[in-house]
Amino acid sequence: MLVDALKQTYSLPELLAVLGLARSSYFYHRARRLVADRHASARRVIEDIFERNHRCYGYRRISAALITHQLLISEKVVRRLMRQEGLIAATTRRRRYGSYRGEISPAPENLINRDFRAAAPNQKWLTDISEFQIPAGKVYLSPVIDCFDGLVVSWSISTRPDAELVNTMLDSAIESVANCDERPVVHSDRGAHYRWPGWLSRMSDARLIRSMSRKGCSPDNAACEGFFGRLKTEMFYPRDWRASTVDEFIEALDSYIRWYNATRIKVSLGSLSPIEYRQSLGIAA
Numbered sequence: 001m002l003v004d005a006l007k008q009t010y011s012l013p014e015l016l017a018v019l020g021l022a023r024s025s026y027f028y029h030r031a032r033r034l035v036a037d038r039h040a041s042a043r044r045v046i047e048d049i050f051e052r053n054h055r056c057y058g059y060r061r062i063s064a065a066l067i068t069h070q071l072l073i074s075e076k077v078v079r080r081l082m083r084q085e086g087l088i089a090a091t092t093r094r095r096r097y098g099s100y101r102g103e104i105s106p107a108p109e110n111l112i113n114r115d116f117r118a119a120a121p122n123q124k125w126l127t128d129i130s131e132f133q134i135p136a137g138k139v140y141l142s143p144v145i146d147c148f149d150g151l152v153v154s155w156s157i158s159t160r161p162d163a164e165l166v167n168t169m170l171d172s173a174i175e176s177v178a179n180c181d182e183r184p185v186v187h188s189d190r191g192a193h194y195r196w197p198g199w200l201s202r203m204s205d206a207r208l209i210r211s212m213s214r215k216g217c218s219p220d221n222a223a224c225e226g227f228f229g230r231l232k233t234e235m236f237y238p239r240d241w242r243a244s245t246v247d248e249f250i251e252a253l254d255s256y257i258r259w260y261n262a263t264r265i266k267v268s269l270g271s272l273s274p275i276e277y278r279q280s281l282g283i284a285a
């Protein structure tokens with residue numbers, strides 16, 4: 001490119017001599033540059049998929065998404081095109097909110113025991129609280145995650161990590177199984193929220209089964225921690241929230257979770273989202 005830009009002023013031999021570039025090398029690379037990029041259309045589709053999905057898809061999920069666009073490209077080529085276009089998915093960072101206030105009441109047995117597999121929906125639910133700190137203030141998220149496929153069954157968002165945050169989320173989750181026979185095991189850490197009277201009475205009235213992690217042992221609730229990690233890596237950390245209000249952030253967080261359930265590809269589900277996976281099995285989401 002430099003030679004082509006200057007060869008109206010200097011002779012080709014002079015330019016090649018100064019640059020230390022062989023004449024054959026110059027013509028080889030010039031010919032390659034002038035050949036049309038056969039992946040030009042794929043580059044545009046890949047960039048569109050990457051931008052529409054919170055800039056979090058790596059080459060495997062991009063490859064899966066390309067199938068719906070009738071573009072069959074190997075993962076190796078997709079990875080190369082993404083690297084050339086500078087499409088790099090965000091990497092994980094870790095900062096964890098803790099709600100442990102001591103052993104304020106007896107803890108139930110750890111029934112999950114790190115087995116986060118479930119043969120059907122509504123057998124094992126996981127819950128926890130995660131904190132998001134933006135310049136405008138703090139926001140807290142309390143979800144229920146189904147071990148069957150990672151679907152976020154229900155969630156509540158608030159500026160305070162109080163009883164209403166978890167109770168509202170639990171009420172919504174209970175409503176989702178009101179007309180079913182399933183009575184899930186609900187697994188949490190040992191936070192005070194899951195020992196207060198409002199939570200205990202709701203669990204008892206709905207005949208749900210309590211399960212708790214061991215003290216200070218986050219791997220006992222690893223699948224829920226994994227959801228928080230993906231959420232923050234894909235939606236929270238890559239963006240600049242300095243100009244956002246708390247209400248705008250809450251709206252963005254809610255929108256992400258809805259996208260996560262309905263659209264976000266999970267390779268472990270056959271490159272389908274949780275809702276698409278349930279629909280493929282004939283299960284109402």
